[in-house]
Amino acid sequence: MQTEVRYYQQPKVEKPVMVCGLPGIGSVAWLAVNHLQKELKAELFAEVFSPMFSPKVWLTEDGLVKLMKGEFYFWKNNGNGSDLLLFSANEQPYSPEGQYDLADTVLDLAQKYEAQRVITMGGMATDKVAEPPKVYVGGTEGELVKELEGYGAVKLAGGAITGTNGLIFGLAKPRKIPAICLLAETPGYLSLDANAAKSALQLSSKLLNISLDLQALEKQAKENANAVQKAKDLSRGAFLHEPRKGERELPYVS
């Protein structure tokens, strides 16, 4: 069995921007792309299956089976901004080669549709809750980094980005696709940090020239904050690192 992309339709997008987000620290990137897909009602057009994902299947509430997979969505922009391609997945491939392989597959599709830019996201683990979370930016070109700094991002001056989100970003460079990676600050103990996802999306929407309703993320962020506060009240002085694992498994972080 090989990694395989199955197309359900061939979207007619023009010079799209591709936005990618796989699960990672705080699920920042995954939450952001998910929100984007739902708010814009972006349409599924292809899926990628691979033996590099975990050897398991999922069941829906209706008892229907789902494979581990990546999903590609598209969105035709009727305004001034860019058409979009979105990519996310249930999880990051479990092996290093699998992560390179998936990143490569995603960029093949980006090139097929002549994507003009690629945006990937991720979380940057800190020990504290930042309000609002800062967003760091790295790029394949200095111009892009500067553009994002103009929107309020902080230059990521050193360090490493681990996992598929980082590889999609890095492997875009030899393909000469301009790419950026946005890392939002997130306390390490949150499994689903909607607040960080919101910060990353706000910057992305400026770059994309899209106005985006972020209420759903804000609501989830508030609920998270309340839950954390309650836990703090209960455990004053004690460890607060347990809730790290959420209901979703997040094997690799970015």
Added chain:
Amino acid sequence: MQTEVRYYQQPKVEKPVMVCGLPGIGSVAWLAVNHLQKELKAELFAEVFSPMFSPKVWLTEDGLVKLMKGEFYFWKNNGNGSDLLLFSANEQPYSPEGQYDLADTVLDLAQKYEAQRVITMGGMATDKVAEPPKVYVGGTEGELVKELEGYGAVKLAGGAITGTNGLIFGLAKPRKIPAICLLAETPGYLSLDANAAKSALQLSSKLLNISLDLQALEKQAKENANAVQKAKDLSRGAFLHEPRKGERELPYVS
């Protein structure tokens, strides 16, 4: 060395149903398919060898060597129900890619013989002994789930199925082979839960419209129950999680 299927004969089956069961939690699926093969006197027609199995060989009581492998059996139904193809193996492949690979190989054979349906099985670990064990069902289609609910199965509304039993089930979907997975409740500490296997088989036989003698499984179930009771009497209040490993190695569970 590649994964390879060796055919010993080409069975003439018509629109068969394929029933698969590899070792997993409580060996439920493995016991069920084994019982089916023995009761129906299903005939071996092919074996699959693969470097994805453990690097070891087995010896029979006569000192004859056996490779780790999967086995395909067929059964011509002279009554009203379906012809059958059966698949089992000594173990699940030790690597995740190996599990995808084997699942894919099994489904290739299912398609070659135009299998109309695929049934896989497994155990669902609980902490207690259920009498009788409930059987949960997931499917590739809602119709199938409903049909099984009609026979007494409980819809599996969420969760994950790990390992090759789950992958055969899930990978049937993109191939458009209707498939179900039956998970029988089993206490986690039993290595060979004949009682759970019996429950899964009872449901399968309804779907297959086959009447099946289950006495051998019932006998084994009774022996297990006695052994567990004795252990409980001895260790009142102590841990009862030791007998988890039986005489067979079960590297992956489903």
Added chain:
Amino acid sequence: MQTEVRYYQQPKVEKPVMVCGLPGIGSVAWLAVNHLQKELKAELFAEVFSPMFSPKVWLTEDGLVKLMKGEFYFWKNNGNGSDLLLFSANEQPYSPEGQYDLADTVLDLAQKYEAQRVITMGGMATDKVAEPPKVYVGGTEGELVKELEGYGAVKLAGGAITGTNGLIFGLAKPRKIPAICLLAETPGYLSLDANAAKSALQLSSKLLNISLDLQALEKQAKENANAVQKAKDLSRGAFLHEPRKGERELPYVS
């Protein structure tokens, strides 16, 4: 880089028997094949290199580099017995697929030279020193097992043989090459058990109809026995399981 066999000459052997022994428990098989090669002055004719071996190189006392590898020797029998092909290696491949791969490569060569039989060896770990060590035998055919029982071997009625020595033996079966595996009893704590190797070789030489000088092995066995006795004297009542690792690394056992 692929697994590759490099030939230095094409030996003219007739209906040879192949004897294989890679490092394993007590290095029994490795010692036996090594002794055979030295006593018979068998000639190197091919080597196998593979990325499946450990990523390291060795240096001789002269400072010359050596790769991890397997070696094939041949011996023309001028008497009544069989011509021989010998195979050994510095180590067993570190990955399971690598072990299947090497076993397959060895059997390809066996078929190329029309080997009539394959003999593999190994150690069977026990807790005590047996004098002399029993030798167990498994085979691809009942005839072979009986023949060896006639020479004093004990039928291996069940159990598993792990590693490359076992796989060469098992994979010979589907290729229809008659094969046996001889396992000599060895206490688990000896890294180089010359006594067990001697027992395995004595049986092999009967099967091969070769008279073999075993003095070198006997001498080493005596030295080992003395060393063990000294250690026992020193540690009366204490654990004697430390000297398990010798100066050679033995990653897999058989």
Added chain:
Amino acid sequence: MQTEVRYYQQPKVEKPVMVCGLPGIGSVAWLAVNHLQKELKAELFAEVFSPMFSPKVWLTEDGLVKLMKGEFYFWKNNGNGSDLLLFSANEQPYSPEGQYDLADTVLDLAQKYEAQRVITMGGMATDKVAEPPKVYVGGTEGELVKELEGYGAVKLAGGAITGTNGLIFGLAKPRKIPAICLLAETPGYLSLDANAAKSALQLSSKLLNISLDLQALEKQAKENANAVQKAKDLSRGAFLHEPRKGERELPYVS
């Protein structure tokens, strides 16, 4: 995704010597090749990318992304000595097969440019600070070992060299490229041992007939020595094994 060499230019070198050094114990080889590249102002002409490197990317101080990779440099010698090809990488591939694969790729390039000799380096961990560090030498041929002994190296009479630096050296032999490996003594607790790198380079420069300014390494060595002395003063009698991990990750050692 496959291992891929990207050429930026085709250097016109004549009968070059190739010098290779990947990160390992004390980063000896990496520091040495790095110094060589900087002092000689050797020019980048090719890079090797591979899914065998870690699944991550790096960022420069300007926020620009860099992939994990290997780099090839060349230097035209206008004096009497040899033209040079240099090879280094951010890290050693994380898997054993990856290390064989990279070593093979490097030697392909060496053959393409008709390299006359290959020099690899590494650290040999000792428990003490040697002043100056001894340099051990192994070779593909006795002549080479003798030549280096003439320059003050000590013959490496036995032992193993682990990792990619060792494999490049060893795999040169079947390709019939004369090769040596120089191992400089280094205390195991230094992450960047400039002093050992200097010793290895001094010997290399004699073999290469190149005069080399080693001041930068000497300066770094002095700083290291001061840092170690301070740590000793602080921890008299305590463990001094912590500073083993520097700011760079060094997954495999040589």
